[in-house]
Amino acid sequence: MALYSDKVMDHFQNPRNVGKLDDADGIGEVGNAKCGDIMRMYIKVKDGVITDCKFNTFGCGSAIATSSMATELIKGKPIEEALQLSNKAVVEALDGLPAHKIHCSVLAEEAVRAAVKDYYDKNGIAYNPDDFQIHDCEHCHD
Amino acid sequence: MFVYADNAATTSVSKTALDAMLPYLTENYGNPSSLYSFAQKATEAVAQARATVAACLNAEPREIYFTSGGSEADNQAIISAAKAGARKGKKHLISTKFEHHAVLHTLKKLEKEGYEVTLLDVHEDGVVRLEDVAAAIREDTALVTIMFANNEIGTVQPIKEIGALCREKGIPFHTDAVQAAGHMPIDVKEMNIDMLSISGHKFHAPKGVGVLYAKKNMPLFNLIEGGAQERGRRGGTENVAGIVALAAALKESIDNMEANTAKIIPMRDKLFAELSKIPHSKINGSLEHHVPGTVNMCFEGIEGESLLLMLDMNGICASSGSACTSGSLDPSHVLLSLGLPHEVAHGSLRLSIGEYNTMEEIDHIIEVVPKVVQYLRNMSPVWDELEKGQRPHLI
Numbered sequence: 383m384a385l386y387s388d389k390v391m392d393h394f395q396n397p398r399n400v401g402k403l404d405d406a407d408g409i410g411e412v413g414n415a416k417c418g419d420i421m422r423m424y425i426k427v428k429d430g431v432i433t434d435c436k437f438n439t440f441g442c443g444s445a446i447a448t449s450s451m452a453t454e455l456i457k458g459k460p461i462e463e464a465l466q467l468s469n470k471a472v473v474e475a476l477d478g479l480p481a482h483k484i485h486c487s488v489l490a491e492e493a494v495r496a497a498v499k500d501y502y503d504k505n506g507i508a509y510n511p512d513d514f515q516i517h518d519c520e521h522c523h524d
Numbered sequence: 525m526f527v528y529a530d531n532a533a534t535t536s537v538s539k540t541a542l543d544a545m546l547p548y549l550t551e552n553y554g555n556p557s558s559l560y561s562f563a564q565k566a567t568e569a570v571a572q573a574r575a576t577v578a579a580c581l582n583a584e585p586r587e588i589y590f591t592s593g594g595s596e597a598d599n600q601a602i603i604s605a606a607k608a609g610a611r612k613g614k615k616h617l618i619s620t621k622f623e624h625h626a627v628l629h630t631l632k633k634l635e636k637e638g639y640e641v642t643l644l645d646v647h648e649d650g651v652v653r654l655e656d657v658a659a660a661i662r663e664d665t666a667l668v669t670i671m672f673a674n675n676e677i678g679t680v681q682p683i684k685e686i687g688a689l690c691r692e693k694g695i696p697f698h699t700d701a702v703q704a705a706g707h708m709p710i711d712v713k714e715m716n717i718d719m720l721s722i723s724g725h726k727f728h729a730p731k732g733v734g735v736l737y738a739k740k741n742m743p744l745f746n747l748i749e750g751g752a753q754e755r756g757r758r759g760g761t762e763n764v765a766g767i768v769a770l771a772a773a774l775k776e777s778i779d780n781m782e783a784n785t786a787k788i789i790p791m792r793d794k795l796f797a798e799l800s801k802i803p804h805s806k807i808n809g810s811l812e813h814h815v816p817g818t819v820n821m822c823f824e825g826i827e828g829e830s831l832l833l834m835l836d837m838n839g840i841c842a843s844s845g846s847a848c849t850s851g852s853l854d855p856s857h858v859l860l861s862l863g864l865p866h867e868v869a870h871g872s873l874r875l876s877i878g879e880y881n882t883m884e885e886i887d888h889i890i891e892v893v894p895k896v897v898q899y900l901r902n903m904s905p906v907w908d909e910l911e912k913g914q915r916p917h918l919i
Contacts, residue, residue, distance in 0.1 A: 394833060400903050415867035415906050418827050418847045418855065422905040440904040442829035442848035483848075 386443060387477040393447035398454050401436045408504065410496025412516060413489050419445045423453070423493040427501055431460050437493070444483040448490035451475050456494055461501075465513070467494055492516050526839045527885040531726075532675055532703060532818055532876035533843055537769065538728035544772035545730070548765040556762050557751060566764045573771035577735055580774050581720070582711040589736040589744070589754045590767050594702040594723030595626035597736035600747050600758075601698040601719040602630045602669055606639055608696075608743040609666020618660045618668045620644045620652055621861040624675055626721075627700055628857075631669075644670075646861050649810035650679035657686050661693055668697050672704035672720075676845055676858040676874055677809030678818025680708065687716025696742065702726055702734075706777030707785075707815050718742055724770035727777045733766030784879040788816040791877050791886045795819045798890040802897055804910070806919040808862060808872065817877040820845075822864065824919050825907030826871045826900040828855075834896040835873075840889055845872040867906070868918050 386394070403424035413420035419441030426434035435457045437449040451472050456464035469487035473479050479487060499514045501507075528536075554563030556570050571585070578585040591597045606617060619631055621643045631641045642660045644652055652670055661668070668690050673680045683699055690697035698719035701710060706727025712720060719742060722735040738744050750759015777784070796807060796819060804824040823831070828846030835842050845856025847870060854860065855869035875889065901907040909915035 391833075394830070395837060397903070402908075411905060415870075416865075418866070418870040420905050422908075438903055438905040438908060440825065440906040441827050442846070443833045445827070446830055446903070 385480060386447070387479075389451075389475070389477040390444060390447040390479065393450040393476065394443045397437075397446055397450040399436045399450065399457065400438070402438060403434060403436050406436075406497075408497040408499075408501025410493050410498070410500055412492045412496050413441070413445075415440065418442065419486065419489060421445065421449050421489050421493040423449070423497040425456075425464075425497045425501060427461065430462075432456050432458065432464055435497075441486065441489075442483070444479055444486040445489065447476060448472050448479070448486045449493065452490040452494055461498055464494055465498055467491055525885065525888045527881070527888055528841050529875040529877060529881065529885070529889060530841045530843050531878035531881075532678070532874065534725045534731065535728045535878060536880065537730050538773055538776060540776045541729050541769040541773040545765040545769035548768050552764075556764060557753065566762075569768050570762050570764060573767045576771040576775050577722075580710075580771075580778050581737055582713050583737050584740065586755065587712075587737055587740055589738060589757055590762060590770075591734045591736050591758060592732055592763070593725075593734035594624075594700065594721050595734075596747065597721035597723075597734050598624070598626040598669075598698075598700050599630050600736055600744065601721060601738065602627065602634070602667065603747070604738075604743055604745045605667035605669075605696045605698065605719070606634050607745050609664075610639075612666075614664040614666040615639045616642065616662050616665045618642045618644065618657065618665055618670075620646050620670055620681075622646045622650065622674055622676075622858040623669070623671050624700055624702065627669055627671070639666075646674075646679075648863055649813075650674055650677050650808070650858075650862055651810050651813050652681050652686070654682055654685050654689060658689055661689075661695065665693075665695050668695055670697075670699060672699045672701035672710070673708065673815045673818075674809065674858060675703050676818075676856055677820040677862070678703070678815040678876075679809040680704070680813040680815060682813075683717065684715040687718075690718070691716045703815055703818075706774055707781070707817065709778075709781070712737055712739070722774075724766065724773060727773050729770040729773035730766055733763050733770045735770065780879070785816045787879050788877050788881075791881055791883060792817055792819055794883070794886055795875060795877070795889065796821075799893055802894050804917055804919055805897075806868070808859060808864070819875040819877070821873055822859070822868050822919060823871045823873065823897045823901075824868060824917060825904045825910050826897060828870055828872050830900055831871070831873055831896060834900065835892065838888075838892045838896070840892060843874045843876075845874065846870045865918055 406424035556567040828844030829848035859869035
């Protein structure tokens with residue numbers, strides 16, 4: 383399908399890091415079933431570094447591909463670096479997404495943040511809540 | 525294995541249709557409006573096609589207008605009835621919630637121009653109730669337009685009864701028969717139909733040609749101004765080859781309808797039977813009132829676009845009513861009109877079978893779909909929650 387780049391199709395067909403982490407240090411879930419996509423991100427953290435990361439996604443091809451790419455981009459990285467992950471970086475790493483699929487990359491970015499926030503919360507680590515705002519999807523509230 | 529299971533989207537051109545049309549692209553390329561005898565072959569071919577289509581529908585040739593397709597026919601029928609109604613002070617239009625966008629968007633446009641539109645419920649089974657139509661009719665109703673068969677779920681509407689009711693009330697009745705023509709018997713007289721839309725490429729004619737049937741004395745307004753083609757109701761040189769192919773394909777479909785239906789129904793029923801074994805799946809729309817080839821199902825916990833991509837990887841062409849495939853944030857208006865929750869409607873799959881499909885292809889679909897559904901469910905957090913009882917199963 384010409385809709386997606388080869389990179390997107392590769393990550394859709396062979397998603398990296400699919401699954402759950404039973405002993406996860408942080409779990410983040412974003413999205414809404416009503417809107418048609420939910421991402422759940424699991425992270426394992428040691429000495430401030432994300433040592434393992436897995437995801438579960440309900441959604442379209444690009445939702446699965448952006449989840450997969452996001453896990454690849456943060457695995458093995460210090461938390462501070464993972465928090466710098468932007469949706470734009472995910473899109474670039476996938477060689478682009480169709481315009482109406484950009485929101486999938488936003489979800490991927492937010493899933494990472496949500497997982498880190500959960501880790502901070504569980505471990506009593508202080509943070510600035512402004513850095514962890516999840517974008518509001520008006521569509522989900524009607 | 526390659527399996528084309530999207531015949532409700534479009535079909536291949538049949539050999540009969542192709543053979544019929546080719547001479548009008550090469551040898552007999554004259555303009556039907558030209559005087560010389562060379563062009564008269566094209567003129568005659570269009571006249572013959574008009575007579576053939578008329579016979580297929582039990583209409584008169586002068587009641588057949590060739591268009592660019594179903595959408596144009598829908599637009600012209602609805603706009604014409606609306607304009608004619610307005611002249612008599614009637615500006616109320618009745619339709620259903622699950623019409624094709626060619627109808628719904630035309631009605632939307634008319635609403636902005638001051639018309640009032642009533643969209644009837646189609647209930648859980650995707651069938652309009654006659655009493656709902658009767659209750660919606662008003663003194664100022666200018667048109668009732670209700671599709672013959674739904675494009676996504678394949679449910680067939682009580683057209684003859686609705687037609688009789690409209691006739692009794694003196695209200696023009698239009699039906700978008702794009703999904704029915706060539707697949708089910710249509711008799712415009714017996715079914716009390718005043719206007720009807722058809723699209724050639726749904727029954728093995730090429731894309732870009734359709735038909736508007738308008739009963740004589742139905743006022744028609746032009747969408748396209750131009751020459752005197754189509755009795756002055758549609759300007760533009762006729763798509764001669766397309767028209768010839770449409771007539772040939774329609775006749776072929778009707779001549780073979782019994783045999784085609786006998787071939788398609790066992791394939792469709794096998795799909796329903798086998799795919800229904802997938803836990804938490806649901807068949808959409810009444811099976812009692814149904815076109816032969818359409819199968820529409822929902823699978824809980826997954827999303828339709830990823831399902832289609834996975835099927836594509838396995839050689840299967842299908843469609844879905846998920847938001848991601850509809851190009852909007854909402855899943856298909858058809859599935860929502862049945863009362864399906866958004867999260868369920870996102871996981872829909874439409875397979876539409878034609879007479880060119882084989883039982884081997886059906887078996888391939890039956891082998892692949894459950895695996896793909898399971899694969900996607902295994903990575904779905906929604907399915908995870910459903911399985912753990914953290915989220916209630918909706919189907």
